[in-house]
Amino acid sequence: MSTIPLDMEKARSRETLSEDQSTIEVPAEPQMELKDGLQPTAASEPKQNPELQDPDEYISGFKLILATGVVALASFTMLLDTSIVVTAIPKITTDFHSLDDVGWYGSAYLLASSSLQPLTGKFYSQFSSKWTFLVFVGIFELGSLICGIAQSSKMLIVGRAVAGMGGSGLMNGGLTILAACAPPEKRPTLLGFLMGFAQMGILIGPLLGGALTEYATWRWCFFINLPIGALVAVAIFLIHIPDKGAGRVPLTATIRSVFTVFDIGGFLLFAPTMIMFLLALEWGGTSYAWSSATIIGLFCGAAGNFALFLWWEYKKGDGAMIPMGMIKRKIVWSSALVSFFVGGVMMISSYYLAIYFQAVRGKTPTISGVNVLPGIVTNLVFAVLSGIAVTRLGYYLPFSIFGATLNAVSCGLISTWTPTTSTATWVGYQILAGVGRGSSMQMNPIGMAIIIFAQQFGGSVWLAVASTAFSSSLKKAIGKYAPGVNPQVVIAAGAIGYREVVPAASVAGVIKSYNEAVNHNFYIAAGVAVATFVFSWGMGWKSVKAKKVQSAA
Numbered sequence: 001m002s003t004i005p006l007d008m009e010k011a012r013s014r015e016t017l018s019e020d021q022s023t024i025e026v027p028a029e030p031q032m033e034l035k036d037g038l039q040p041t042a043a044s045e046p047k048q049n050p051e052l053q054d055p056d057e058y059i060s061g062f063k064l065i066l067a068t069g070v071v072a073l074a075s076f077t078m079l080l081d082t083s084i085v086v087t088a089i090p091k092i093t094t095d096f097h098s099l100d101d102v103g104w105y106g107s108a109y110l111l112a113s114s115s116l117q118p119l120t121g122k123f124y125s126q127f128s129s130k131w132t133f134l135v136f137v138g139i140f141e142l143g144s145l146i147c148g149i150a151q152s153s154k155m156l157i158v159g160r161a162v163a164g165m166g167g168s169g170l171m172n173g174g175l176t177i178l179a180a181c182a183p184p185e186k187r188p189t190l191l192g193f194l195m196g197f198a199q200m201g202i203l204i205g206p207l208l209g210g211a212l213t214e215y216a217t218w219r220w221c222f223f224i225n226l227p228i229g230a231l232v233a234v235a236i237f238l239i240h241i242p243d244k245g246a247g248r249v250p251l252t253a254t255i256r257s258v259f260t261v262f263d264i265g266g267f268l269l270f271a272p273t274m275i276m277f278l279l280a281l282e283w284g285g286t287s288y289a290w291s292s293a294t295i296i297g298l299f300c301g302a303a304g305n306f307a308l309f310l311w312w313e314y315k316k317g318d319g320a321m322i323p324m325g326m327i328k329r330k331i332v333w334s335s336a337l338v339s340f341f342v343g344g345v346m347m348i349s350s351y352y353l354a355i356y357f358q359a360v361r362g363k364t365p366t367i368s369g370v371n372v373l374p375g376i377v378t379n380l381v382f383a384v385l386s387g388i389a390v391t392r393l394g395y396y397l398p399f400s401i402f403g404a405t406l407n408a409v410s411c412g413l414i415s416t417w418t419p420t421t422s423t424a425t426w427v428g429y430q431i432l433a434g435v436g437r438g439s440s441m442q443m444n445p446i447g448m449a450i451i452i453f454a455q456q457f458g459g460s461v462w463l464a465v466a467s468t469a470f471s472s473s474l475k476k477a478i479g480k481y482a483p484g485v486n487p488q489v490v491i492a493a494g495a496i497g498y499r500e501v502v503p504a505a506s507v508a509g510v511i512k513s514y515n516e517a518v519n520h521n522f523y524i525a526a527g528v529a530v531a532t533f534v535f536s537w538g539m540g541w542k543s544v545k546a547k548k549v550q551s552a553a
Helices: 061-084 089-096 099-126 129-148 153-167 170-181 184-215 225-238 255-261 264-283 293-319 330-360 365-371 373-393 397-414 423-440 448-481 487-501 504-539
Strands: none
Touching: 061 099, 061 129, 061 153, 061 170, 061 184, 061 225, 089 099, 089 153, 089 330, 089 365, 089 487, 099 129, 099 153, 099 170, 099 264, 099 330, 099 448, 099 487, 129 153, 129 170, 129 225, 153 170, 170 184, 184 365, 184 373, 264 293, 264 448, 330 365, 330 397, 330 423, 330 448, 330 487, 330 504, 365 373, 373 397, 373 423, 397 423, 397 504, 448 487, 448 504, 487 504
């Protein structure tokens, strides 16, 4: 799914790229006054319409193909990184004795990515798209390196956070570069290739991660990003990327002006709010009691900081990181809530299906990667099909409702799995879940940056909730099915290693305990899917078809 830089959505012209009545919205120049050393934009110095510029300013031929392929490869790597770790997590928890940290392996990446998401558009609007993209690639590569050489669970979590910071600007950068390199009539085809190729990362991630974990080491799930990133960086460095219509921050810009343009104040309120909230969810009921001063303090701090953030953004007006005027629109906040819950369903399903197949069914990482393919392939296929259907019909609400319904039903069915569930049953339920998730991904294109942020933030929040619930459920289930086993020993051993530390007579009971804990997480996923169904109705029966815009002669 693509994003459009958030600051460009505040005051933009809609550019309609039509083919079979389909539309792609491309941001126009930011219409704002820049002061204190920042270069003024169209508000004080009129600029030429980018679409009426000389066609020679675009690149073509092999250079355009190469630029498209490079940004598609970068986007592929980013999405690969989100799914390749899924089948490696059980082995990681065994090596680091860190079953309680499962939620953070995904949440750290998503939290860092979603925290920076509102700012990435501002970076691309003020700095060179080529160099900005290279910076984000470098940060992503640094995070991958830290993960690959991690000597502890905490070091791995830090690496995931750094990789998330880099990943936050890769998709935005890819879209910005394509818009700069290609004229409007070529962009739909290039964008289709970009998204289709990028989605392949999600498809092959679990299988590749399982194979690397089993036949090499889970560390190669992160090292594999390094040569790909190096290739992307070299290619982008050598390609001429036109920069059109973006402001520039000169070296003479004052700290105050940079602080204002990028709404650093909003970011400094926004990021701690999410961190405190997620820490409370992650630690509550595990590291600290829910009634402890630490957890209550984190929740209160998050609430207070969030109130300050809303006040700050309201005062900033059009210069806000997240414009209040856009959020007030029913269709936008409804779509954002739907994305928030869809992200939760997707992350819970991805992480805990792998744990089910490896911890409950005793499959190898490679085989568990194969076992989750039915849902992933179906997800990808129906994401494409529903996208085509929305383009043809013009209405996204039926697909969101249909997807939410299937998500709730499939998660409820998966929660009935046992250690002996037949192959036909678990394949069928995953296919049903894949259809639901794929259909749910096609939603209102208005406010895409906010919607993508909501999906990433929702994934991190619900993954943290699921991690806490899993640990709590596992401990209780062990007391019921394997009363002679110390739950902390099982948790410390990890999702794969517990068979080596638990007495043979108690292994069956621990397996049942893992199965029950996984089932409880799919209860949560089913409830989240129901919330998706409820909020989907707020998006309304709005057609995404746009009338063709006749350009001035």
